[in-house]
Amino acid sequence: MLIFILPLASLVIIWWTVYWMGLIRVLPSPIEVAGTMVSRWRILLRDLGSSAVRIAAGFCLAMVIGIPVGLLMGTNRYVHFLLRPILTLLLPVPTLAWVPILLIMWGVGDQTIIFAIFLGGFFSIAYNTATGVRGIDQDLILAARIMGASRRELFAKVLLPGSMVSVLAGLRLAIGYSWRALVGAEMLAAASAGLGFRVFNSWRFVAVDVMFASLVIIMAIGFIMERFLVEPLERRTVKRWGMIRV
Secondary structure, three states: OHHHHHHHHHHHHHHHHHHHHOOOOOOOOHHHHHHHHHHOHHHHHHHHHHHHHHHHHHHHHHHHHHHHHHHHHHHOHHHHHHHHHHHHHHOOOOHHHHHHHHHHHHOOOHHHHHHHHHHHHHHHHHHHHHHHHHOOOHHHHHHHHHOOOOHHHHHHHHHHHHHHHHHHHHHHHHHHHHHHHHHHHHHHHOOOOOHHHHHHHHHHOOOHHHHHHHHHHHHHHHHHHHHHHHHHHHHHHHHOOOOOOO
16 A cells, blocks of 8 residues: 555655646646546546446457467467567557547547557557567476477466566556557547547646546556556466566
């Protein structure tokens, strides 16, 4: 709990200091933002619900497809030879750059936003997973084969555990990239609801307090995803196995 409270307190102190010194004229105080969250909780809750459904669908899709693709790239040199240049070319392209193309294909709506989120998370998950698998000591794989391990046993007891640190790193990156993709896509492709939509819509009316309230919610949900999705998986795997420092 202290690990969460101390950084949060530091952030609030920095926020208050910048506000009090008047370094950013349009910056609202933390109290103003908190008051906005209370007074507009119904609208913000609806936005949160819309964004949560989209981020869950897009991120799960990226995870379900990205991890197997990464494992396949790491274990099959022909697949790696074929897909690595494609991933290398597409990885630097900002997800927001895909949104206008997706809008032409599917128009405004959830399908465009979810696919943008998928693109935001897929590449980091697949690339990190493949890197983790290819980084496993070949002597371990050879020893497992000599001892008669089947393909399923080799995957479950050597490849997956050996690459898990990289898989978790990819998931952490994907959470951040997915939220960026969500906010950017909702600014352009959301019809009426969503945290990204609310930020953009508030900019039109110079409602800076609403913008910051939406940003605070985005930060909180991103932290919750990392805390309750990645960290439990990390504790049950690589920390228990002694692969990283506790």
